[in-house]
Amino acid sequence: xxxxxxxxxxxxxxxxxxxxxxxxxxxxxxxxxxxxxxxxxxxxxxxxxxxxxxxxxxxxxxxxxxxxxxxxxxxxxxxxxxxxxxxxxxxxxxxxxxxxxxxxxxxxxxxxxxxxxxxxxxxxxxxxxxxxxxxxxxxxxxxxxxxxxxxxxxxx
Numbered sequence: 001x002x003x004x005x006x007x008x009x010x011x012x013x014x015x016x017x018x019x020x021x022x023x024x025x026x027x028x029x030x031x032x033x034x035x036x037x038x039x040x041x042x043x044x045x046x047x048x049x050x051x052x053x054x055x056x057x058x059x060x061x062x063x064x065x066x067x068x069x070x071x072x073x074x075x076x077x078x079x080x081x082x083x084x085x086x087x088x089x090x091x092x093x094x095x096x097x098x099x100x101x102x103x104x105x106x107x108x109x110x111x112x113x114x115x116x117x118x119x120x121x122x123x124x125x126x127x128x129x130x131x132x133x134x135x136x137x138x139x140x141x142x143x144x145x146x147x148x149x150x151x152x153x154x155x156x
Contacts, residue, residue, distance in 0.1 A: 003046065003115035004087050004095035006102065009079040014107025031103040039087065044098065048085040079109065086115065 032050075039045035051057075054072035061068045085102075089095050092114070099112050118135070121128045 001088050001090060002092075002095075003117070004089060004092075005113050005115055006085040006087065006095075006099055007081055007111040007113070008083045008102075008104065009109045009111060010082045011079050011107045011109075014105070017107060018105075035101065035103050036085075038101070039085065039098065044087045044089050044094075046086040046088050048083070050083040051081060054080055 036045065036048055039048070057072040059070045059072070061070065087095060087098055089098065095112055095114075099110050102110055104110065118128060118132055123129070
């Protein structure tokens with residue numbers, strides 16, 4: 001199995017077109033929800049999140065020393081990252097099949113990249129070994145948080 005990240009990139013023209021068409025946000029949430037449900041039922045979804053608008057973000061530019069932080073929005077950007085999925089699939093071809101199913105429209109692109117696996121790095125490196133331990137600790141923390149969220153949901 002291999003992990004792939006699907007990165008949603010939206011152009012300002014696509015955002016303007018959606019605003020002009022007055023597309024109901026609930027419709028968007030429903031279509032994305034159905035897609036996410038399909039990914040979960042197939043057992044390939046590891047993570048997926050939408051991102052807030054660029055006005056809540058910032059860019060750190062390492063061309064200077066010290067690095068320069070610039071608050072959003074970013075007028076120079078031709079496309080903005082609006083969300084992502086991380087899938088655990090058997091191949092590049094399977095990642096491509098899922099990417100083609102994402103319910104997106106004109107002016108939106110989906111960049112698909114394979115996520116490097118820890119095993120691709122030298123196992124004798126102490127920082128690689130530390131990362132393996134950190135990932136195990138993070139998995140435990142996320143599982144505990146998911147259980148707490150499920151308990152809160154069940155009580156409401």
